[in-house]
Amino acid sequence: MNKSKQKEMFKELVLNATDFMLSAAKELKDSPKFSLLHFCTGVELILKARLMDEHWTLILKDPGKANWRRFVDCTFQTVGMSQAIDRLTGIMPHTLPTRVEKAIKNIANHRNQMVHFYNEDVVHKHAKSLDMISIRKSLRSASKGSVAGKVDTEKPISEATTKRVNAIAEKVMRKTSIQQQIAAEQCRVWHHVYGLVCGPWSSAFSQHSDVLSSIQEAMTENKVYLEESYKELKDQLDHEIESGQRVDECDVCGYRSAIVVDWGLGSCWSTCRVCSAHDVFLEIKCANEDCSGTVKARDGQGECSECKDYYDIDRLLDIVNPPGRRSHKDGHGTDRVFCNTCAGAVGYKQSAVPQGDGTYLCLCCQETFTTLGTCEWCNETYAGELGGETFWLGCAMCDGRGNRD
Numbered sequence: 001m002n003k004s005k006q007k008e009m010f011k012e013l014v015l016n017a018t019d020f021m022l023s024a025a026k027e028l029k030d031s032p033k034f035s036l037l038h039f040c041t042g043v044e045l046i047l048k049a050r051l052m053d054e055h056w057t058l059i060l061k062d063p064g065k066a067n068w069r070r071f072v073d074c075t076f077q078t079v080g081m082s083q084a085i086d087r088l089t090g091i092m093p094h095t096l097p098t099r100v101e102k103a104i105k106n107i108a109n110h111r112n113q114m115v116h117f118y119n120e121d122v123v124h125k126h127a128k129s130l131d132m133i134s135i136r137k138s139l140r141s142a143s144k145g146s147v148a149g150k151v152d153t154e155k156p157i158s159e160a161t162t163k164r165v166n167a168i169a170e171k172v173m174r175k176t177s178i179q180q181q182i183a184a185e186q187c188r189v190w191h192h193v194y195g196l197v198c199g200p201w202s203s204a205f206s207q208h209s210d211v212l213s214s215i216q217e218a219m220t221e222n223k224v225y226l227e228e229s230y231k232e233l234k235d236q237l238d239h240e241i242e243s244g245q246r247v248d249e250c251d252v253c254g255y256r257s258a259i260v261v262d263w264g265l266g267s268c269w270s271t272c273r274v275c276s277a278h279d280v281f282l283e284i285k286c287a288n289e290d291c292s293g294t295v296k297a298r299d300g301q302g303e304c305s306e307c308k309d310y311y312d313i314d315r316l317l318d319i320v321n322p323p324g325r326r327s328h329k330d331g332h333g334t335d336r337v338f339c340n341t342c343a344g345a346v347g348y349k350q351s352a353v354p355q356g357d358g359t360y361l362c363l364c365c366q367e368t369f370t371t372l373g374t375c376e377w378c379n380e381t382y383a384g385e386l387g388g389e390t391f392w393l394g395c396a397m398c399d400g401r402g403n404r405d
Contacts, residue, residue: 025218340384
């Protein structure tokens with residue numbers, strides 16, 4: 001295997017992904033459907049590039065028939081979006097966070113709908129948020145003509161003209177709503193993907209930071225399509241702020257439109273009214289005495305908003321569930337336990353802590369569990385149902401009895 005050739009092909013994947021995504025950004029205004037198709041193709045290529053960085057055979061549809069010569073000649077069949085996601089989550093556990101996986105699958109499903117059918121649901125999803133009155137006024141002006149910039153709003157127009165105006169207004173509304181919908185989807189997915197290629201996947205993509213930054217700039221420019229939604233929601237958002245509701249700036253679209261709910265122990269959930277981005281995170285005060293900042297942690301890690309001090313899962317656990325204040329009110333006689341959802345994502349740490357009401361909160365994935373499970377072989381305790389034959393198959397911490405023969 002020629003490593004330089006593999007490196008060259010990795011670069012081509014990233015450059016092709018960039019081309020598709022930049023095209024998607026340009027097409028959003030006049031060809032939103034093709035914008036969505038090309039954006040999804042770009043995301044798919046980035047996922048394939050990450051697989052190739054692990055091993056070149058992983059992007060092949062059938063790795064068992066891997067042939068280096070055919071790979072070099074590009075006469076091979078590769079995995080699709082769904083299969084690429086399955087391999088990232090199956091072969092390389094915790095490489096693709098659950099929230100990112102869900103966001104990509106959602107836009108991939110939308111892409112499939114757009115390819116095969118005209119998606120009426122997408123067209124009318126945000127219809128109520130559009131100003132049909134202003135659309136009709138503009139079209140009536142064009143229909144009746146204006147004098148010195150003034151429009152005679154009292155002059156009646158014919159029934160035929162009214163129908164034509166309404167038909168055109170419906171088309172304008174349809175075009176605008178689909179642009180807003182696709183812009184929001186692209187912002188959400190790219191926010192996650194860009195976070196991966198600049199963070200956990202940076203060792204593979206660091207040499208291509210310039211072209212990836214160009215995608216970031218293009219996607220940022222397309223947030224203008226969400227501005228109208230924000231303007232129409234602003235009065236409602238201001239009212240909620242005045243009534244005491246916490247509304248933060250959305251990490252995805254940048255507008256102060258993310259409704260935040262604190263579920264206890266610093267576990268927060270938010271949803272953006274503008275771009276519909278959902279987020280779960282742990283928020284605590286910085287432990288440094290001379291700092292008034294807050295730490296917003298995801299996937300078991302975060303940094304202070306003021307002093308930029310880094311917090312890993314161990315530090316977060318010691319703050320939320322310190323040894324001297326640990327509670328046994330849950331009635332199970334146990335303390336920190338492993339999370340059945342993400343045990344391996346934090347280096348096999350016991351990341352789930354009791355909340356004092358019989359439930360457990362994982363400080364990594366922010367999932368709340370109402371039950372505990374115990375491995376029948378190693379007796380390790382987990383938040384959540386284990387299921388299956390753990391005596392024979394084991395758990396995240398052991399191989400079970402079946403692998404000892």
